[in-house]
Amino acid sequence: MAENPLLDPAFLRRLADEVGTPFLFYDAEVLRKRIQVVKDLTSGESLVSRYAMKASSAHLILKEMKSQGIWIDAVSGNEILRAKRAGFAMGAEPPVVLLTADVFRDNALEVIREEKVVPNLGSIGQLATLRESGYEGPVGLRVNPGFGHGHVQACDTGGPSSKHGIWIDDLPRAIDEATRSGLPVTLLHAHVGSGPTQDEFNANVGRLAFLFRELIEKLPDCGAVSFGGGLPHSYRDPALVPDLAPLARTLRDAQASFSESAGRDMRVEIEPGRFFVAPCATLVSRVADRKSTRTNEKGQGHDFLMVDAGFVDLVRPAMYGSFHRMTVVGESLGPVRPWAVAGPLCESGDVFTRDDHELIQPRELPTPEPGDFLLLHDAGAYGAVMSSNYNSLGRAPQVWWDDGRAVLMSRRETLDDILAAECEQPLLGR
Ligand SMILES: *Cc1c(COP(=O)(O)O)cnc(C)c1O
Numbered sequence: 001m002a003e004n005p006l007l008d009p010a011f012l013r014r015l016a017d018e019v020g021t022p023f024l025f026y027d028a029e030v031l032r033k034r035i036q037v038v039k040d041l042t043s044g045e046s047l048v049s050r051y052a053m054k055a056s057s058a059h060l061i062l063k064e065m066k067s068q069g070i071w072i073d074a075v076s077g078n079e080i081l082r083a084k085r086a087g088f089a090m091g092a093e094p095p096v097v098l099l100t101a102d103v104f105r106d107n108a109l110e111v112i113r114e115e116k117v118v119p120n121l122g123s124i125g126q127l128a129t130l131r132e133s134g135y136e137g138p139v140g141l142r143v144n145p146g147f148g149h150g151h152v153q154a155c156d157t158g159g160p161s162s163k164h165g166i167w168i169d170d171l172p173r174a175i176d177e178a179t180r181s182g183l184p185v186t187l188l189h190a191h192v193g194s195g196p197t198q199d200e201f202n203a204n205v206g207r208l209a210f211l212f213r214e215l216i217e218k219l220p221d222c223g224a225v226s227f228g229g230g231l232p233h234s235y236r237d238p239a240l241v242p243d244l245a246p247l248a249r250t251l252r253d254a255q256a257s258f259s260e261s262a263g264r265d266m267r268v269e270i271e272p273g274r275f276f277v278a279p280c281a282t283l284v285s286r287v288a289d290r291k292s293t294r295t296n297e298k299g300q301g302h303d304f305l306m307v308d309a310g311f312v313d314l315v316r317p318a319m320y321g322s323f324h325r326m327t328v329v330g331e332s333l334g335p336v337r338p339w340a341v342a343g344p345l346c347e348s349g350d351v352f353t354r355d356d357h358e359l360i361q362p363r364e365l366p367t368p369e370p371g372d373f374l375l376l377h378d379a380g381a382y383g384a385v386m387s388s389n390y391n392s393l394g395r396a397p398q399v400w401w402d403d404g405r406a407v408l409m410s411r412r413e414t415l416d417d418i419l420a421a422e423c424e425q426p427l428l429g430r
Pocket of ligand 1: 275
């Protein structure tokens with residue numbers, strides 16, 4: 001892998017002078033390598049990779065996916081329209097863009113009707129909603145197979161406590177309902193793990209393949225099966241790239257077995273989000289200050305490194321206690337010691353070094369001076385897309401780095417951007 005240009009303090013200072021801090025830095029080369037890994041995984045006949053674009057929907061990312069022949073999984077009407085603007089083909093034949101949504105919200109129904117995008121349904125009631133909206137076309141059914149889970153409790157994608165998909169026992173009823181509504185079921189889908197271990201992921205895919213094989217026989221219109229996303233990314237160890245050969249074999253075997261069972265050629269899909277984009281972006285913050293609390297009788301007390309990025313820029317540590325590697329960059333760093341890294345927000349949870357019990361977990365880092373930089377790595381997935389305007393800070397700019405050239409891919413939001421939707425428009429009453 002090419003040396004990360006952000007490790008050079010002079011380079012960082014020049015970039016920071018241009019766009020200010022904090023900002024997100026995307027390395028196109030790292031993204032392309034990950035896209036290639038996924039493409040290798042689905043390089044056989046009738047195997048397709050979609051990108052779950054909710055992980056990062058910036059236009060340059062979408063453009064890169066499009067140029068590499070990756071398809072799209074969208075979760076909202078607006079995500080479909082963003083994919084359309086990035087040049088992805090609309091329509092159901094083939095369904096290059098799929099809408100997987102538990103609830104149709106805002107313009108979703110209108111967009112799927114107009115763009116003929118196939119909806120992948122997570123509840124039986126959605127069939128009636130679709131029919132009433134005038135939709136006439138194929139549908140996918142997202143199944144909750146009763147197993148599978150995420151990287152933390154709160155991120156539960158399969159099993160009794162997951163909100164996603166149609167519970168496996170209700171599937172026959174969903175199929176009846178679809179048939180009655182004249183909506184052919186062309187896709188069977190399950191997404192059972194967001195970031196578990198690689199072995200768990202492979203095992204889940206194997207169990208699903210077994211389940212799907214039986215279901216396909218009852219679905220004469222079904223031409224595709226999707227195993228969803230959830231390919232894990234190793235946030236702690238960048239050198240740990242999983243061996244995907246067993247998964248590639250499972251996918252090829254599943255394709256052959258589904259096709260045999262159905263008596264027709266079946267497409268097999270996966271739709272990773274995180275794995276595609278997690279490593280390609282770094283959140284760059286500037287160290288504002290250092291301060292300490294005095295240790296009390298319970299041993300609580302920390303040395304805080306105050307930085308100008310907060311959970312408005314990267315919410316995963318505050319939301320899930322997620323781990324992000326950190327690097328301090330400066331010309332003359334002091335000794336390594338445990339630091340609690342905290343941001344600017346008026347919220348005590350604005351700490352990047354937390355565990356999943358919301359406790360502060362200081363990190364061994366060299367001691368920087370104010371004005372030095374602190375990098376938060378692997379911020380490409382669920383980073384910018386989950387950013388917010390809490391404290392009216394304006395979303396951070398995004399910089400695209402490709403072949404020695406830096407391009408601003410979104411500028412820092414201004415107060416006018418933040419206020420753009422505010423109004424005083426009369427609605428009801430006198
Ligand atoms: C979120 C999601 C994905 C992507 O999950 P990752 O863990 O980012 O790979 C794929 N499919 C569906 C339906 C999802 O909801």
